[in-house]
Amino acid sequence: xxxxxxxxxxxxxxxxxxxxxxxxxxxxxxxxxxxxxxxxxxxxxxxxxxxxxxxxxxxxxxxxxxxxxxxxxxxxxxxxxxxxxxxxxxxxxxxxxxxxxxxxxxxxxxxxxxxxxxxxxxxxxxxxxxxxxxxxxxxxxxxxxxxxxxxxxxxxxxxxxxxxxxxxxxxxxxxxxxxxxxxxxxxxxxxxxxxxxxxxxxxxxxxxxxxxxxxxxxxxxxxxxxxxxxxxxxxxxxxx
Amino acid sequence: xxxxxxxxxxxxxxxxxxxxxxxxxxxxxxxxxxxxxxxxxxxxxxxxxxxxxxxxxxxxxxxxxxxxxxxxxxxxxxxxxxxxxxxxxxxxxxxxxxxxxxxxxxxxxxxxxxxxxxxxxxxxxxxxxxxxxxxxxxxxxxxxxxxxxxxxxxxxxxxxxxxxxxxxxxxxxxxxxxxxxxxxxxxxxxxxxxxx
Numbered sequence: 001x002x003x004x005x006x007x008x009x010x011x012x013x014x015x016x017x018x019x020x021x022x023x024x025x026x027x028x029x030x031x032x033x034x035x036x037x038x039x040x041x042x043x044x045x046x047x048x049x050x051x052x053x054x055x056x057x058x059x060x061x062x063x064x065x066x067x068x069x070x071x072x073x074x075x076x077x078x079x080x081x082x083x084x085x086x087x088x089x090x091x092x093x094x095x096x097x098x099x100x101x102x103x104x105x106x107x108x109x110x111x112x113x114x115x116x117x118x119x120x121x122x123x124x125x126x127x128x129x130x131x132x133x134x135x136x137x138x139x140x141x142x143x144x145x146x147x148x149x150x151x152x153x154x155x156x157x158x159x160x161x162x163x164x165x166x167x168x169x170x171x172x173x174x175x176x177x178x179x180x181x182x183x184x185x186x187x188x189x190x191x192x193x194x195x196x197x198x199x200x201x202x203x204x205x206x207x208x209x210x211x212x213x214x215x216x217x218x219x220x221x222x223x224x225x226x227x228x229x230x231x232x233x234x235x236x237x238x239x240x
Numbered sequence: 241x242x243x244x245x246x247x248x249x250x251x252x253x254x255x256x257x258x259x260x261x262x263x264x265x266x267x268x269x270x271x272x273x274x275x276x277x278x279x280x281x282x283x284x285x286x287x288x289x290x291x292x293x294x295x296x297x298x299x300x301x302x303x304x305x306x307x308x309x310x311x312x313x314x315x316x317x318x319x320x321x322x323x324x325x326x327x328x329x330x331x332x333x334x335x336x337x338x339x340x341x342x343x344x345x346x347x348x349x350x351x352x353x354x355x356x357x358x359x360x361x362x363x364x365x366x367x368x369x370x371x372x373x374x375x376x377x378x379x380x381x382x383x384x385x386x387x388x389x390x391x392x393x394x395x396x397x398x399x400x401x402x403x404x405x406x407x408x409x410x411x412x413x414x415x416x417x418x419x420x421x422x423x424x425x426x427x428x429x430x431x432x433x434x435x436x
Contacts, residue, residue: 004274004293004296005270005271005274008270009263009270012266012304013263017305019308022308024308025306025308025309103406104401104407106409
């Protein structure tokens, strides 16, 4: 057998082969850790959005929609955010296994730990109201967003099925009529004469409300039940 | 050039540090692992001596370029075997010879037969080695490589995990599947020969 070691050494010397610097490998390793943390954070945001959207839906009104509970669940799941969460979890896994020792851990272990971190972060984002801010930003800046995600607004903007929501713009004492601007900017006259106010609430201008009732004409609606969005604190106008 | 005798008392990790300042020490490191690496490359690739020497030379140069990537978290052998493994598989892919027959000798097959398979008494006498070789050749590369590392190279699970960059649990699963596949094929052959 030839002396391969000698040949290799000669080639190294002749071609001036140099070891790559240590910082190159450290940077590479830190890059994958950084990407791991970024994608975990994004996973947390995705989970927070799932939490925000699902907790803001009213799951008790499925009978008004003429659907069973299971169908309502299938329609209402925020698939966009679920897909994004899964995507971020897989990218997190990819980044982790490319760190120096990452390959030593099984897929399922990395996946579950990433999911748990995303859940914890998601609860944090939700608790501090960051998911609501993000949701509003997305709705305002991306007109197609509300079509991709079934939000509370989609759920309540079905006047034909007896569901309507929006902001009170004027209250008249005559016949208990209120003027409402719905989520799409359309104005409605709402008859609240026989309406039940759910929860501890009093109707005031600028208050966001959800109404179960009956559409009377193109711009009038009879309210049977009035409620405020979940987590909405009357008087402060923000979710807790 | 540094004399081999100067390096004998030094560990792999010490030689790596010295090699970063003086490539002559790298010669000692290469020389120390030359034979086992050459055997590994030949057995994994089934290639001839000359091709295997080319691969090994590339492995050594690549390992030298990446010497700063080595640290004491691994055995040096695992680290350099990993490079040898990757380089061999890459070379095979380039030459589309991934399914080339392995060239294990009787001694290698003996090691498999005498291992935990307990095949010695039942099935495999010396004249059955051809059958065994054929069966091993029919296995996918992922099974062949774990059989080679576990039973021929005598690596433990941690080392195999570091060489193949797979979790220990996955290595265990692959070894079990390879064993089962091998036993199943042997039983099939035994069944056929009984029928005949």
